[in-house]
Every structure is written in structure tokens, then in C-alpha cells.
Amino acid sequence: MAVAGPSSSKATPRRVPISILPPSSPGSDPISLVWSPNDVLYLRSQHRIMGILTGSLPLLPQQNAYLGVPLQLMPEEVQLLLSRDAVVLVDDEEAHAMGPSREEWQRWSGEREKERREERRQSAIQAREHRIAFEEALKKGKGAKAAKQDAAEAGGSTPAVAEPTEEELRLIAYSHITAGASDDLPWYSGPNKAAHDRLVSLYFSPSSHxxxxxxxxxxxxxxxxxxxxxxxxxxxxxxxxxxxxxxxxxxxxxxxxxxxxxxxxxxxxxxxxxxxxxxxxxxxxxxxxxxxxxxxxxxxxxxxxxxxxxxxxx
Missing domain, CATH: 3.40.1350.10 (Trna Endonuclease; Chain: A, domain 1)
Structure with a gap:
């Protein structure tokens, strides 16, 4: 077995962004949150950091037996990760302070509307193709149950159907996905060294250990x-x-x-x-x-x- 020699350049260590919110009351600790499920898994598997899941599940928001992201960390967990250079602190209020400009909001909302329209369009076309295949199977003398099965197996093999009208599209439901993190928002500023250093000195300095x-x-x-x-x-x-x-x-x-x-x-x-x-x-x-x-x-x-x-x- 060949043994690889030492690498000439060190790989950049992974640093997980942690959103920091100010203490909810005087004398209490700041709120430290991890929003990415991949980061939650990484902290657990590589650093033995568990935290506490505090977010509701999107499909079951009324229950609290099973929770999801964000993951809230104890101050001791954050201090340990800082000592390992495994995280970068993000001032959550500052990162969201700017907000979108009119142009950014119009562009972002326009892209979301295009995605919703395309989803509705595909749903309408698939419904028509399924209906056509079902009707053709019935004409061939098959029973309703067999016709439904043939229609499902036919999939997109039916002849091209007419494009749905705008009125038809408005009547079709679409799925709404709420983003679990702000990373993809154009107006989100994200991590920066100045905010990281300020938060470390404010809440997690060596004197606070x-x-x-x-x-x-x-x-x-x-x-x-x-x-x-x-x-x-x-x-x-x-x-x-x-x-x-x-x-x-x-x-x-x-x-x-x-x-x-x-x-x-x-x-x-x-x-x-x-x-x-x-x-x-x-x-x-x-x-x-x-x-x-x-x-x-x-x-x-x-x-x-x-x-x-x-x-x-x-």
C-alpha cells in the first residue's frame, strides 16, 4: 500500500458560522445558533458538540416532541470551538441590518415568482397528460382501475398537450419552502472578521472563561x-x-x-x-x-x- 507524503500546503480548516444574538436579559448569556443541518452534523461528529435543537418542524409546527434547527449552543461549547478555531461568530442583527434595496427585492421576488409559475405549469401539464392517457385507456375497453394504472405508467409518453392559460395556472396550488438560513439572500452580509473579533471580546474573551x-x-x-x-x-x-x-x-x-x-x-x-x-x-x-x-x-x-x-x- 502506498503511503502519501505530507502535503506541501495545509488545508483550510472548516469554520462553522454561529449566529450570535444579544442576551435576552441583563446578566444572561448571549444566544448562539447554528442554522445549517450540515454544520450541526459536522459539530456532532467531529467535535462531540450536541447543543439543543430549538426549531419547530415545518410540517408539524404545533408539536414539541421532535425539534429541528436552529441548534442552540451553550457558552462553554462556543468557547471550546473558538479555542479550536472551528467556528466564526456572526453578529446576526448586523448581518440583517441593511435589508434589501428595492431592486434587490424586485429581482429576488421575481425569481421566486418564476419558480412558482414553472411549478404550476408542470403540474398542469402532468395532470392533462394523465387525464388523456386515462381517457385513451377507457376507450380501449379497460376498466377504471386498469385505466388508472396504464395512465400512471404512461407518464410523459402521451402526445404534447396545449400550454395552460394564466387563469388555469392561478387556480393550481404550489409548494412554499421557507429557507432555513439567510445565506442565499443577496442582502445578507454574512461573517466578517471585525464582527467576529468584537463578539469574541464582548462575550467569549479568555477573562470570561x-x-x-x-x-x-x-x-x-x-x-x-x-x-x-x-x-x-x-x-x-x-x-x-x-x-x-x-x-x-x-x-x-x-x-x-x-x-x-x-x-x-x-x-x-x-x-x-x-x-x-x-x-x-x-x-x-x-x-x-x-x-x-x-x-x-x-x-x-x-x-x-x-x-x-x-x-x-x-
């Missing part, structure tokens, strides 16, 4: 390679899976104290331990080890303490 960010980054990266998601459902900050959640159950729930020096009440430890047993997971306390060299530069490593009830086998 917390112990939660350190714990998340450590468990998501080698040698652990865990998938992590929000752990509120199981009473923690994070819930950790040893592999993709489509294939594995979670093993751990993690709580990250805001300050390792504030102490943890005995009742809190008991409650966390009982909760871990109830949901059949090991409850883990995670914090930053502030001992040793390099602490002044923020190089503390995460440390973990698991809660286990004696005799319960958790």
Missing part, C-alpha cells in the same frame, strides 16, 4: 472524549456520555461549584448522592485545582470527586 468552561473542555477533549450536554434534567450542570447519545446512555451527572472555597453543605452532598442513585448515574463534583505552578496564569487543571453510596453499587 469559568471553571465550567475548563471542566467542559477537559471532558470533551482527549483522553476522555465525552459528549456533554445540559444536565438540568438530571439535577446537574452537565451530563456526560461515553459516546454519541444515539448509541450510549449517560454515565455521569456533573455539578460545578461556582467557588471551590465556598464549601458544600452536607445536605447538598446527600441530596446529590441520592439524586445520582435515583437516576442511575454517578454524580460528580468538578472544580479547578488551584494548587501548584502556573496558577497565577489560570493554568489550573480540573479535578473530579464522585459521590458513591456505600452498598448501593453506583
Amino acid at each position: 469559568t471553571t465550567r468552561s475548563l471542566v467542559f473542555s477537559s471532558l470533551n477533549s482527549p483522553p476522555y472524549n465525552y459528549f456533554l450536554s445540559c444536565g438540568l434534567r438530571f439535577g446537574g450542570d452537565f451530563v456526560a456520555y461515553p459516546g454519541d447519545p444515539f448509541r450510549y446512555h449517560s454515565h455521569y451527572t456533573l455539578t460545578v461549584p461556582k467557588d471551590r472555597n465556598e464549601g458544600i453543605a452536607a445536605g447538598k452532598l446527600i441530596a446529590d448522592g441520592r439524586l445520582g442513585t435515583a437516576v442511575k448515574k454517578v454524580h460528580v463534583l468538578a472544580t479547578k485545582d488551584e494548587r501548584g505552578e502556573g496558577i497565577d496564569e489560570g493554568e489550573g487543571k480540573p479535578i473530579f470527586f464522585s459521590l458513591t453510596w456505600a452498598g448501593f453499587g453506583t
Whole structure:
């Protein structure tokens, strides 16, 4: 087997655009959204980033059991992806601020109208061809059921039919597709370096990195390679899976104290331990080890303490 040598030029890394919306309330985190299904799959398969799907399904907008794009990311997920140079931040308000000019809107809406007219035209022609084939099959003495089958098999092999009139076209229904992202809109400005740098300094600068960010980054990266998601459902900050959640159950729930020096009440430890047993997971306390060299530069490593009830086998 031939082994390829090192490439002379490095391939440009893929950077997923993340739309950033300002915090919904003072003191809360910004809203980070991924709109492309391909980007959602890429983040999950290559970076073990799951996020939370928050969009309704186009055909079933009234239900909330199954959701679609956009994918909303936690701040810790965005910070990890920024450290890997895997994303570019987009100021969503700025990207849509200009809006279309009159000429752009007329050109864009005109193209959509042409597409709708062509769809209606094709529907009308196919309906006429099907009707002609059905009538010819009936004339040959076939039953209605056999005639319908022959008409369906005939497809476009029937003689050319007359073009439908504008009045006929207006009566024909057409499909409406709402774009899932703004990338194809001519007036959408998209990513730019100035907006990316501003958003990083505003929301995701190194000074904003917390112990939660350190714990998340450590468990998501080698040698652990865990998938992590929000752990509120199981009473923690994070819930950790040893592999993709489509294939594995979670093993751990993690709580990250805001300050390792504030102490943890005995009742809190008991409650966390009982909760871990109830949901059949090991409850883990995670914090930053502030001992040793390099602490002044923020190089503390995460440390973990698991809660286990004696005799319960958790």
C-alpha cells in the first residue's frame, strides 16, 4: 500500500458560522445558533458538540416532541470551538441590518415568482397528460382501475398537450419552502472578521472563561472524549456520555461549584448522592485545582470527586 507524503500546503480548516444574538436579559448569556443541518452534523461528529435543537418542524409546527434547527449552543461549547478555531461568530442583527434595496427585492421576488409559475405549469401539464392517457385507456375497453394504472405508467409518453392559460395556472396550488438560513439572500452580509473579533471580546474573551468552561473542555477533549450536554434534567450542570447519545446512555451527572472555597453543605452532598442513585448515574463534583505552578496564569487543571453510596453499587 502506498503511503502519501505530507502535503506541501495545509488545508483550510472548516469554520462553522454561529449566529450570535444579544442576551435576552441583563446578566444572561448571549444566544448562539447554528442554522445549517450540515454544520450541526459536522459539530456532532467531529467535535462531540450536541447543543439543543430549538426549531419547530415545518410540517408539524404545533408539536414539541421532535425539534429541528436552529441548534442552540451553550457558552462553554462556543468557547471550546473558538479555542479550536472551528467556528466564526456572526453578529446576526448586523448581518440583517441593511435589508434589501428595492431592486434587490424586485429581482429576488421575481425569481421566486418564476419558480412558482414553472411549478404550476408542470403540474398542469402532468395532470392533462394523465387525464388523456386515462381517457385513451377507457376507450380501449379497460376498466377504471386498469385505466388508472396504464395512465400512471404512461407518464410523459402521451402526445404534447396545449400550454395552460394564466387563469388555469392561478387556480393550481404550489409548494412554499421557507429557507432555513439567510445565506442565499443577496442582502445578507454574512461573517466578517471585525464582527467576529468584537463578539469574541464582548462575550467569549479568555477573562470570561469559568471553571465550567475548563471542566467542559477537559471532558470533551482527549483522553476522555465525552459528549456533554445540559444536565438540568438530571439535577446537574452537565451530563456526560461515553459516546454519541444515539448509541450510549449517560454515565455521569456533573455539578460545578461556582467557588471551590465556598464549601458544600452536607445536605447538598446527600441530596446529590441520592439524586445520582435515583437516576442511575454517578454524580460528580468538578472544580479547578488551584494548587501548584502556573496558577497565577489560570493554568489550573480540573479535578473530579464522585459521590458513591456505600452498598448501593453506583
